[in-house]
Amino acid sequence: MAGAAQISGHYKQLIPAGFKWWKQPRLWKLMFWTCLYILGNCANGYDGALVSGMQILPYWLIDFNNPTGSTLGLLGAIQNIGSLGSIPVAPLWNDRFGRRKTVMLGTTMMITGAALQASAKNVNWFLGGRCLLGFGGGFNNNADPLMVIELCFPSHRHAIAGSYNSFTGIGSIIAAGLTFGTYYMASSWSWRLPALVQVLPSTIQFCLIMFGPESPRWLMLSGQEQKCFDTLVYYHGCGDPHDPLVLYEFEEMKESVRKEKENKRTQWKSLFRGPGMRRRSFIMMGLAISGQWSGNSLITYYLAQVLKTINITDRPSQLGLNLALTAFNFICAFTAGFHSDRFGRRRILLVSTSLMLLFFVCVTICSAQYNITHSNVAGDFVLLFIFLFTGAYAMGWSSVMLLYITEISPMSMRSKAHSLWAFSQASSQVLNQYTNPIALGTMGWKYYIVFDALMVIILLFLYFFVVETKGLTLEETAMLFDGVKEVEDLQKDADEHAAADRIAVEQLQHNGNGEESPDPEKGSIHYREDVNA
DSSP states (O other): OTTHHHHTTGGGGGSOTTOOGGGOHHHHHHHHHHHHHHHHHHHHHHHHHHHHHHTTOHHHHHHTTOOOHHHHHHHHHHHHHHHHHHTTTHHHHHHHHOHHHHHHHHHHHHHHHHHHHHTOSSHHHHHHHHHHHHHHHHHHHHHHHHHHHHHSOGGGHHHHHHHHGGGHHHHHHHHHHHHHHHTTOSSTHHHHHHHHHTHHHHHHHHHHGGGSOOOHHHHHHTTOHHHHHHHIIIIISTTOTTOHHHHHHHHHHHHHHHHHHHTTTTSGGGGGSSHHHHHHHHHHHHHHHHHHSSSHHHHHHOHHHHHHTTTOOOHHHHHHHHHHHHHHHHHHHHHHHHTHHHHOHHHHHHHHHHHHHHHHHHHHHHHHHHHHHOOHHHHHHHHHHHHHHHHHHHHHTTTHHHHHHHHTSOGGGHHHHHHHHHHHHHHHHHHHHHHHHHHHHHHGGGGHHHHHHHHHHHHHHHHHHOOOOTTOOHHHHHHGGGOHHHHHHHHHHHHHHHHHHHHHHHHHHBOTTSOBOOOTTTTSHHHHHHHHO
16 A cells, blocks of 8 residues: 555654563563463364374274264364354454453353363254354454454554464464374273363453453443553553553544544445445455365365375375464464565565465476376375475464454454454355365365465455555554545544644642642553643
8 A cells, every 4th residue: 555654663662662572561561461362272272183183193083983074074164164153243342341251151161161062962062162162262253363453462463463463373283183092092091081171261361351351342332431440551561651652542542442442444335335344344254264164174184185195095104294284384374474574474475475376386296296196296296295385375364364363453343353253254154165175075185276376366355456564553544445535634633643742741740839730640540641731
C-alpha cells in the first residue's frame, strides 16, 4: 500500500534508546502471562499430531475396527465440525465477558471432551468427545490469540504473536513423541494415555488464568478506561504512569475506539460494510481457505497414507518420521515468526508459498516416478521433498498468518473477524479432511496435481491482495485498510493527546516548592482529564 513505509515504526521513538526489557521484572511477568495463552495453542498442535499418530497405533485401529474412507475422514474432521458450532457464540461471549472468562469456559469444555475421548469404548463415543473438544477449542481459539496480540509489549508483538502459531509444533512434538513411545504398549492404553494427556494444558490454563491481567484493549472497548490505563502502566510502563509509550498507547486505543463507534462497527454485518472492511474480510477468508487447500493438511493428518504411497509401511518408521517432521516444522515456523518484523509478513508469505509450490511439484513428479518404476531413489526423494514442503509451509502459514489476520482487524470487530476467519478455515478443513482420504485412496499420487494447481492460484492471491503491516502498533495496523491518511491522523492525535497529558502531569507533579505532589490520584486518567479541561 502506497505510503505505508512512511508511517512504519512511529511508536519506536517513544522507547528509550538502550532499553533492555529483560532488566524489567514486570515485563518478565507479562511474558509469563503471554506464555499461558500460548499454551492453548500448544494444545491445538497436540491434537493435530495425535490424530495422525493414532492412525498408526495398532490398538487404536483394533478398538475402532480399522476405520477407512469416510469413517476415517469423519474422525479427522469431527473436531473442526465441533469448532464450527462455537463460531457464532464464541465472539459474542468474548466481547461481552472478556478474554479471560472466554478461555475459562473453553478450557472447561476441552477438559471434559478430552476425558470423554480417552475413555471411549466405541467410535460414536470417541466422536462425541472430539466434537466437544472442538466446540470448547473454538472458544479458546477465539480468545487466546487476541489476548497474546493485545497484551504484548509493542516491540515484542511481532516476535511473540508472529511465532504464536508455531507453538502448535511444541504440542505436535509431544504428541508425536508420546505416540511413538506408547506404540510398544500392548493394550488400549497405547492410545488412551496420549488422549488423556491432552487435558494437561487446558487444566493449567484453567487454574491460573484468572490471576493474570485482562486485555487492555478489551477493557478500553468495554468502557473500563482506568483499568486499561492501570494495566498498561503496570506492564508496559513498569509502574510509571507518565511513561511516554504508555500515554501514546492509551491515547491511540481511546481514539481508535472513538472512531470505530462513529463508524458503528459492532455488528456482524459490519464485517462487510465499507470498502476497508470488505477488503479485510476478503483477505481473511482467502488466507483461511488457502492455508487449508495448499496441501499441508493432506500430509499433516494423513501422513500414514501418504507414506504408504511410497511403500513406507513399517509403523515405527512412520511414527519416527512423524516426530522428525513436527520438530523440523516447529523450528522453521518459530524462526520465521520471530523475525516477522524484520522481513515483513507479506514477503514471508510469498517466499513460503513459492517454495511450497516448487517442493510439492517435486513430490508429485517423484511420486509418479516411484509408482511407475518402484525406484527406491524416487521414494527417498519423495520423503525429502515432503520435509522441505512442510518446512516451507511452516515458515509462512504456521507463523505469520494468524498474526496478520488478527492485527488487521479493528478493535471492536477483532473477535468477530477472527471468527469469520475461523469459520472459513474450519469449513475448508472439514471438507479437506473428509475428502482427502477418499481421493488419496482412489487417485493415489495423481491427487497431488490438484494441490499443485491450487498453489498457483494462492500465490497470485497473495501477490495482488496482501498488504504489508510491519512496524505499526495494533491500532495503526487495523486502521491501515481505511487509508494511510487515517493512520497518520491517528498517530498525530495520539501524539498530541499524549503530549498534553505529559505536560499537564509534569506541571502538577511538583508543588510550589518543587517537592513531589502527595496527591495519590495523580496517576489516574480522571485526574489528567480534569487538568486538561
